Amino acid sequence: MTDAATTEVIEQVHSDNYGVYGVRKMHAELRRQGHRVARRTVARLMRREGLRGISRARGPRTTVPGSGPDTRPDLVDRAFTATGPDQLWVANITYCRTFAGWMYAAVVIDVFSRRVLGWQLSRSLRTDLALDALEMGIWTRRRAGRDVGGLVHHSDKESQYVAVRYTQRLAEAGAVASVGSTGDSYDCEHEGVAAAAV
Template structure:
């Protein structure tokens, strides 16, 4: 009620308004509570909160209650795991949630599958002879992102890539088109290029 006193010039109007209601508070009860010193538990909780926040910040704010508790124990702080959980919840301190790994390949048996033009022979004797494509995912602070990339087998260089928060069919095609544009922009010949990808529907387009 301290804020009420500051804004309205005293707590008495509030106590008067509450009189006769289920929330009625006797003036003596209010002033006794206000003058009472902090309990030993509240004092210790405040110390623990500072220690918890320090551990959380030093670990890039990714630790949840279990890891914070383990770290505090390693530092010699005697505290129960449930206490750490309670204080973190009260202070709104959270770790990074471990999401389930997303799927990058979605088979589609009903569509035509291009032939394997390289017959599993992933070698090349010159640049722009064979490119291979793949999809992967990366976890960021804001969630999972998908990355499609195309690699030149001869140089092991990534020639094209594309990043998206959703897995759409054109993602891999955009990465391929980027690679072709970059090589053509550098006046390199891509005639006869073979592009190889897996059998996921996102990567299913014919190389030539």
């Protein structure tokens, strides 16, 4: 079988399987279909055509602890409840795989309504990712005639949330900053690891 003919079969198998097959699965599928081709040839042809599978490898890291001392208290103490809107907001960053690669998603959620008030997507973990989500949340509530002064904004100690610009914006809005532990899985679960909500 020529390279051109093998490439045509590879492209068809790749397409039929939603682009998830890597070299190992592609080679196995070609053998199942009766095509006798070396695994190295499959790898070479897939690389030449830019075809890759989906990896089950763990995604990128989102928890980058801030540097320096942080004196903000944990005002929530894992009690993620509120008796009305705009009493407690929680913020978190997660990631999701797209056809264009990994994307980071920052969200701000009102604990009372479980509503996503602000969100932002980015390919980088810069402070602007979290700050844009916060700005959207503040704008959303002020547009609805709500006062955000006095609300508790809870996050973990990721560098984006302890950044000077983020802290200053919370103070300007009249929100009280609260932080839990860095990357605490319990906190993240209740802070709305909201990949599904974005």
